[in-house]
Amino acid sequence: MDTKAGFVTLVGRPNAGKSTLLNRLVGERLAIVSAKPQSTRERVVGILSDASSQLIFLDTPGLLEPRYALHKAMLHSAHQAIADADVILYLVDATRDKPEDLVVLGSLPAAPSAPVIVVYNKLDEVSAARRAELEALAPDASWISAATGEGCEALLARVRERLPAHPFFYDADDVSTQQMRFFVAEFLRETVLEQLDDEVPYGIAVGIEEFREAEDPVYIRAFLYVERESQKGIVVGAGGSRIKAIGQAARARIEPLVGRRVFLDLRVKELKNWRKDVHALARLGYRLPEDQST
Template sequence: MTRCGIVALAGRPNVGKSSLLNALVGERLGIVSPKPQSTRIPVVGLLTDGETQLIFSDCPGLLEPAYRLQEVMRQAALAALADADVIAYLHPLSEHPAPSLPQLAGLATPPRAPVVTVYTKADRVPAADRPELAPSDAAVVSVVSGEGIDALRARLAAAVPIAPWLYDADQLATQPLRFFAAEFVREAAFAHLSQELPYSITCVVEEFRESADPVYIRAVLYVERASQKGMVIGQGGHAIRTVGTAARQRIEQLVQRRVYLDLHVKVLPAWRRRDAALKRLGYLS
């Protein structure tokens, strides 16, 4: 008798969804940033342990959209909630109590799947300031101290339905390596480029040659305006080299091979606001 189910990781931007995905599956799949709205497309991570296969879907943060890309991100998060067998609804422990998920997400009706409220970043709350929580009501976790991660994993495993597995037991992800390569370039852009610039950036992997040694990856960073191109490249190419090095190291960890990352910067005017551009970039089907 096996269990298998989809667990959506949902909540506001920046509450620690991608960090929790990585802690639950034990691999750095989702990109993490101190800046909000880093996840744009749900990232799926698989964990098969004993009789149970958990299919985690790390959603974009739920927010009131201000432009087309944010609308697309919200739709993707809502679709993942609708598909889920269990919803892990994340909220920082320092901001206890969490509003209800329908309230936060602006849902007319509650989601079909049961909701486990997960209070995150517990390491930031001193013991004396901890709110009273009944263990049955909510989970408390920290990816920094490791508190609550094993208990949450066990709780989610018990909550998914009895069903056949959908993936091989040793499979870790469902998205292709080139998706992760592009995501890791974006993560490096979030880490190394100033303030608002990462929001105007997206990355497309145009070539991924695994037969080459080192693995050859050609990727394009798209910006929205010509003036941003120079900022991404930086003085003497310094900024783009920093981004490229960080991204390459992260990709090498995942593919366990040496990688040559050939990065280019191009302008795709106002891509965040235009359906045609969002389609071309894979955000819209």
């Protein structure tokens, strides 16, 4: 049987619903979802296979004007995913935004070579008048609700039509290419986003220092890195109450992923101004464009 396979990159402004859509299409909770913008910092890979096609979805950080080194790393990740794409899904929050020139919005060096499908998200929240206005701007756009799933099967059909003929890149049972450590770190960060207010969550990075799968329960030692010493007390909380709550909530998400009991050893450490420090970002695994990595 002839098969199709290719890379499908999800792009758009922050909070357009890219991560929610990835989880919906793949049928697994891979990407963290938060009401706070800029929650996706690196590409997240999700794989959907059927008898004749394999779609490798690349969820990307929201396109924005970079203000410091972390933003530049996030934009670089999005640029790489766009360059790798066979099909691009350009998500637009239909309740607040309009389609823009992707080259301008994403500071791209050139127009994408892959076909671009404009996808209006939040169909379930849009009035008839607003829909008519947006349809006039992009008549060929797909309309979906990533939250409810409406329109997603029709969108998948459009994507499959545009995939190149190719053998599967990965085993048909795979749902991602990323290691368990990556998802553990992401679920921890998602919990921090939920439990901490204001600016503090944006100044936190997660590092998995140990992951002992041979032990029962599985032992995971993780650092929550903060940018300033004064933030450590906020994360730890009175008598350790906050860090304990973060650990309990994160463990409830991690154990179903790992499939076993988990002992989560959380620690808080200062990594001064890590969002602006290219060396700290490299230590945390972020990649910057080569001309900005020193």
